[in-house]
Amino acid sequence: MITDMRLTNCIILLLGLIQCCSAATLSTTLDGSLQAIAQAPNTISLYWRHEGRSASVYVNGQPCGDIQPNPSGPFSCKSFTSLQPNTFYTFALGESSPAVTERTWSKLPAEESFDVLVIGGTASGLAAAVTAARAGLKVALVEPSNRLGGMSVNGLGHADMRNKAHTNGFFEEFRQRMIKFYGGGTGFNFEPRAASAILKNMAYEQSCLSVFMRADVIGAIREGDYVRGAVVCDLLTGAKGRLFAKVTVDASDCADFAAACGAEHRIGREPRTECEPHAGVIYFDDLKQTILPGSTGCGDAKVQSYAYLMVWKDYGDKPAPLAQKPASYDPEDYRYSPEWPKTWNFTSGKLPNDKYEINQHPFGTDKPGINFDYPCASPERRREIEAIYKERALGYLYFMQNERGHKNLGLADDEFLDSDNFPPGLYVREARRVMGECLMRECDVTNARSYFQPSAIAIAEYPMDSHAMEELKAPDDRRDKGEGEMYLSTFTPWSQVPYGVIVPKRIEGLLVTTAVSATHVAYGTLRLEPVRMSMGQAAGAAAYLSITRGVGLRCVNPAWIQDRVLSQHGYIYWYSDVTPHTRHFKAIQFLGARGVLAAEPFRPDDNLTEDEALQALDRLVQLEGGTAFAPSAAKQGGEYVTRGRFARLLVDAKMRLDPSWRPIEAKQSYEDVPPGSPYFEAVETLRAHRITPSLFADYKHGLFQPEAPITRADAAEAIYLAHRTYAMTHAGS
Numbered sequence: 001m002i003t004d005m006r007l008t009n010c011i012i013l014l015l016g017l018i019q020c021c022s023a024a025t026l027s028t029t030l031d032g033s034l035q036a037i038a039q040a041p042n043t044i045s046l047y048w049r050h051e052g053r054s055a056s057v058y059v060n061g062q063p064c065g066d067i068q069p070n071p072s073g074p075f076s077c078k079s080f081t082s083l084q085p086n087t088f089y090t091f092a093l094g095e096s097s098p099a100v101t102e103r104t105w106s107k108l109p110a111e112e113s114f115d116v117l118v119i120g121g122t123a124s125g126l127a128a129a130v131t132a133a134r135a136g137l138k139v140a141l142v143e144p145s146n147r148l149g150g151m152s153v154n155g156l157g158h159a160d161m162r163n164k165a166h167t168n169g170f171f172e173e174f175r176q177r178m179i180k181f182y183g184g185g186t187g188f189n190f191e192p193r194a195a196s197a198i199l200k201n202m203a204y205e206q207s208c209l210s211v212f213m214r215a216d217v218i219g220a221i222r223e224g225d226y227v228r229g230a231v232v233c234d235l236l237t238g239a240k241g242r243l244f245a246k247v248t249v250d251a252s253d254c255a256d257f258a259a260a261c262g263a264e265h266r267i268g269r270e271p272r273t274e275c276e277p278h279a280g281v282i283y284f285d286d287l288k289q290t291i292l293p294g295s296t297g298c299g300d301a302k303v304q305s306y307a308y309l310m311v312w313k314d315y316g317d318k319p320a321p322l323a324q325k326p327a328s329y330d331p332e333d334y335r336y337s338p339e340w341p342k343t344w345n346f347t348s349g350k351l352p353n354d355k356y357e358i359n360q361h362p363f364g365t366d367k368p369g370i371n372f373d374y375p376c377a378s379p380e381r382r383r384e385i386e387a388i389y390k391e392r393a394l395g396y397l398y399f400m401q402n403e404r405g406h407k408n409l410g411l412a413d414d415e416f417l418d419s420d421n422f423p424p425g426l427y428v429r430e431a432r433r434v435m436g437e438c439l440m441r442e443c444d445v446t447n448a449r450s451y452f453q454p455s456a457i458a459i460a461e462y463p464m465d466s467h468a469m470e471e472l473k474a475p476d477d478r479r480d481k482g483e484g485e486m487y488l489s490t491f492t493p494w495s496q497v498p499y500g501v502i503v504p505k506r507i508e509g510l511l512v513t514t515a516v517s518a519t520h521v522a523y524g525t526l527r528l529e530p531v532r533m534s535m536g537q538a539a540g541a542a543a544y545l546s547i548t549r550g551v552g553l554r555c556v557n558p559a560w561i562q563d564r565v566l567s568q569h570g571y572i573y574w575y576s577d578v579t580p581h582t583r584h585f586k587a588i589q590f591l592g593a594r595g596v597l598a599a600e601p602f603r604p605d606d607n608l609t610e611d612e613a614l615q616a617l618d619r620l621v622q623l624e625g626g627t628a629f630a631p632s633a634a635k636q637g638g639e640y641v642t643r644g645r646f647a648r649l650l651v652d653a654k655m656r657l658d659p660s661w662r663p664i665e666a667k668q669s670y671e672d673v674p675p676g677s678p679y680f681e682a683v684e685t686l687r688a689h690r691i692t693p694s695l696f697a698d699y700k701h702g703l704f705q706p707e708a709p710i711t712r713a714d715a716a717e718a719i720y721l722a723h724r725t726y727a728m729t730h731a732g733s
Contacts, residue, residue, distance in 0.1 A: 025090065025101040026197035030181070032353075032414035034093060035193060036102035038146060039418070040214065040236055041085035044102050047417045048093060050076045055093040074413050086210070103200075105146075106210040108234045108241040114140045114210075116543045117229055117245035119217050123150035123529040124513035124536030125251030126199055127170040131540025131568070133206035137547065140243050141209060142232055144216040145424055149199035152529050154425030155309030155358070157195065157351045159188040160528040166461045166494060168580075169570030170537040171530040174198060182352060189351050192311060192415055192423070220260045227261055227509040247543040247553065248510050251536060253428035254375050255515035263504040263512070264435040267375050269469075269484075269520040272297025275443040278464075278521050284486035285479040292480055303375060304467040304484060305368040306385075307427050308393040310358040311351065313412035320410025321421075323398045326391040333392070334399040336475050337363035340406055355412050360396070361467060362481050367392040368468040375431035386426050394422075429467060429527060436517030437554060438500025445522050448495035452595035454623075454732055455558035456496035456572040457542075457565060458534035463492040464524035492525055494574055496593060499558040501526070502539055508552055511539045538565055557731040562590060575602040583697065584713045587720035594733075595619050596723075597716050604713035605697075607640035613715065617653040620719060623733050624657045624726050643696070644679035644706030646715060651682040654722055664688060670704040679706045691721045 028035045033049040048055060050069035057064045057078065070076040083089060085107040092099040118129040121143030129141040147153045152174075159175075161167060164186070167175055175187035177198045182190075203209055212232065219231035221242065229244035250258040259265055272280045280297035284290070313320065337360060340346055344364075349357035358365060367389060374385050400406045411421040438455075445464055468482030501517040504510055513536045518526055525531070541564040546553050549560075562572050566589050569580040573592035578585060582604055592598045596619045597612065618629040641649070654661040663681035666688065668674055673683050683704050686692070693704045695717045710718075727733050 025099050026181070026201055027100050027102045028193045028197045029098045029100060030183075032191070032193055034091070034098060034100050035414070035417055036089070036091050036100045037418050038102050038104050038213070039079065041104050041107040042083045043079055043081045044083060044089055044091075044104060045077055045079045045418060046091050047075045047077050049074055049414070058092045058095060060090050075417060077417070088204070103204050105213045108212050108215055108232060108239055109243075110240075111242045111244075112140075113244040114138045115245065115547055116140070116247045116249065116540075117243050118142070118249045118251055119230065119257050120250065120252035120514065121145075121148040121150070121211075121213070122251050122253065122514050122532065123152060124532040124539070125249065126150070126203060127533040127536030128249045128251055128511075128513055128540040128543070129209055130202050130206060131170070131537045132543050133209035135540070135544040135564075137208065137544055139206070139209045140245065141203070141211045142215050142217060142230070142243070143211070143213045144235065146213045146418075147196055147424065148203055148211070148213075149195055150529060150532065151309065151425065151427055152190075153192050153196040153199060154427070155192055155311055155423040156427070156529060157190050157192055157311065157355070157357045158349050158359075159530060160462055161188065161530055162462055162489075163494070164188060165576065166459060166571070166574060167530065168459070168534070169565065169568060170533040172569060174202070174533070177202075185352070191351055191353065191355060191412075194352075217257050220257060222261060225262070225507055227507060230257060246509070246547050249513055249536075249539050249543065250434075250510065250515070251513045251539075253514055254431040255434050255512055258434050258504060258507070258510060258512050258515070259376075259432060261507050261510060263507050263510070265432040265515070266435065267432055268301035268303060269299050271299035275441050276519055276521055278442060278486060278488060278491070279519065281483060282486060283480040283483055286481070286487045286489075287479065289488070289490045302372050302469040302484065303431065304429050304469060305361070305366040306371050306374070306389055306429060307359065307361070307365040307367070307467075308389055308423050309427055310365070310393055310397065310423060311412045311415045312345070312356045312358055312397070312409050314354045314356070315408050315410060316354070318408075320401070320408055321413060322407070322410065323394055323401060325398050326395045328388070328391045329395045329398060331399055331403055334363050334396055334403070337396070337399070340400065340404065340409070355415075358393070358396070362472040362485075364396050365389075365393045366467055368471050368482060368484070374428070389426055390422070430520070430523055432515045433518055433520070433523055434504050434512040434515050436501050436505060436512070437503045438498045438517060440498070440501050440516075440518040440522045440526065442491075442519060442521040445495045445525055446491050446493070449493045452593060452598065453496035453498050454594045455498045455500065456593045457499045457502075457538035457558060457561050458497040458531060459494055459571045459574050460497050460525040460528075460531045461492075461494035461574075462525050462528045462531070464488040464521050466520065466524055488521075488524070495525065496572065497526065497531070497535065499538070499542070499556075499561060502535055502542075503554050508554075511542060511553060513539045534570060537568065537570055541565055555731075557728065559590075559727045559731070559733070562593065563728075566590065573598070575600055577601040578604060582713065584695070584717040584720075587717040588713060590720055590727075591616075591716050591723075594623055596623070596719060597712060602712065604711065606712050607709035608646065608712050608715045609638050610641045611638055612712070613641045613646055613649055616715070616719060617649055620723055621653050621657065623723065624730075626657050629653055629656075640709040642707050643693075643704065643710045644673070644677070644683070646710050646718070647679055647682040647686055647706070650718060650722055651685045658726075661685060661689070671702050673704045673706055677706065679704075686718070689722065691718050695721075
């Protein structure tokens with residue numbers, strides 16, 4: 001045992017070892033046998049799988065005594081207190097053993113000013129905060145729990161993405177880090193402890209990001225309709241702080257802050273209309289994708305079911321930890337649940353290390369009908385609802401262990417170590433939806449491939465869906481899963497997400513990135529963690545641009561946001577054969593969002609044809625306010641267009657719109673395009689606008705190669721460069 005004197009010496013040692021080291025090591029080891037979890041600005045708890053042995057603890061490389069095994073469980077815990085806020089600490093059980101690194105969070109100040117205040121460490125909130133901090137802004141992130149990352153760190157370990165090729169931006173960076181952590185795999189399936197460690201690390205890498213956890217917003221600081229910050233309460237001490245900000249981002253599930261600021265919002269379901277054919281009361285056959293009898297389409301204030309997403313482990317021949325029977329347990333709630341091999345958990349929720357994401361419904365962890373008041377409820381009422389959902393979840397575990405005999409299945413003993421292996425965060429699938437400058441509707445999603453969205457900041461691709469509003473009592477011959485449940489796979493192509501969905505109407509200085517502007521049906525394609533990360537990433541970029549360019553958030557040109565998002569490998573359009581590694585990726589994406597060279601697949605290395613060139617330049621002229629493009633000496637055809645002719649076509653199109661593109665007198669710049677060449681004026685005009693043959697894949701110094709073909713990717717780069725100035729000065733173009 002460690003004596004009191006030794007403890008005192010350890011505390012002194014810790015205080016003397018304040019260091020802002022990089023978080024190169026994570027807060028968990030690969031096997032999860034050693035984990036560190038911050039509990040307060042001055043406290044970190046260390047957990048280790050003791051296997052009946054004592055351990056010597058090293059903190060920041062210095063011995064700090066022996067810790068004894070815990071006789072009541074597989075993990076022992078030691079909390080280190082009197083630490084310094086906002087400081088990294090490294091822990092190991094021996095001089096040469098694997099180490100973990102955790103950081104205490106910042107102490108809430110009585111008053112401080114920031115560039116950006118992010119409310120909610122959700123998937124979108126973390127992405128917004130990290131993106132803004134990477135841009136050099138001073139950022140505050142406020143989170144009521146001690147976990148950053150939303151549902152990815154609260155049990156949702158199977159990434160909700162229908163087409164894995166759509167992965168991009170912030171989520172793709174997270175995925176790549178996950179692959180590195182595991183030393184392989186796809187990164188789409190992960191343990192919550194791993195997700196927590198990686199997402200924390202992404203935040204802690206930013207020196208200008210202050211994280212305030214176990215803290216919640218209790219009031220808005222406003223001047224009329226302009227948001228100036230928030231009043232925050234430390235949930236551990238009760239202390240209050242006033243955090244001022246030039247831009248505030250409400251990234252919370254329920255958007256309480258946005259509502260307190262007077263933002264217009266909706267709760268529940270819109271009625272069925274021509275634009276919303278699956279709205280309102282609905283019974284839906286997922287298999288046949290048809291609406292069933294009894295579907296009135298009437299709107300109401302109901303919200304879809306929430307749930308806790310437990311993580312179970314298959315312990316094999318060893319007995320799993322047995323669940324206690326919940327007080328409200330009723331086996332009839334689960335009687336019709338599928339046998340384990342047929343559950344969603346088993347077929348789709350497999351995670352590394354013999355674990356499973358538990359998201360079975362109906363007859364599982366969902367409990368429809370008890371949460372209709374949750375979006376606007378008091379904190380006390382929300383805790384009551386959460387307690388009911390917790391009992392529902394644990395009842396499912398008890399049922400599977402005792403009624404179905406799966407004694408090998410139980411809560412994973414190395415997950416959620418500071419909350420009895422149970423996820424602390426309820427999956428609030430939908431609450432308020434804050435109305436923005438743009439409302440995304442079902443028809444906008446269903447018809448997404450028939451129009452283009454120049455203001456896109458992200459893409460969405462998961463099927464519009466909803467969990468049930470009404471409990472399904474018995475399946476009988478019913479083909480639905482309860483009133484309100486639907487999975488609109490055939491009605492949901494991938495879609496572009498416009499900037500306006502995160503910009504609330506009327507309220508200035510505020511963005512909303514989780515409870516975004518959409519109808520209930522359309523919200524189904526926006527509520528998944530990868531999309532939320534994309535919207536948060538765009539919000540971080542928008543905040544930076546608003547502050548550095550001195551314009552209001554609704555005046556930020558989406559093209560500016562796109563420029564930054566694309567530089568960070570985010571998508572605003574999608575082609576099956578274009579990735580951030582594709583030559584001229586940014587140009588291809590930027591133009592695709594506007595309908596220029598938007599054929600799928602893109603075929604970046606194919607030669608551009610005459611017809612494709614004319615169609616692309618016609619669209620360019622329309623984007624810049626001109627009429628249909630009819631170039632001089634036009635010739636229709638499917639044969640490739642030469643670089644010289646493409647130069648003439650591009651200059652011809654631009655000079656109809658912009659006098660600065662008229663041919664100018666110039667000296668010869670290329671050996672193979674002399675003054676007598678029919679392409680001379682065009683190529684010299686392009687050069688004056690900094691469009692040179694260096695953009696060609698087979699560039700040869702001093703040559704334009706006017707008779708050679710131009711690839712579609714190279715043509716996209718040339719058109720992008722020609723259009724960029726206009727797009728950056730004319731919002732929506």
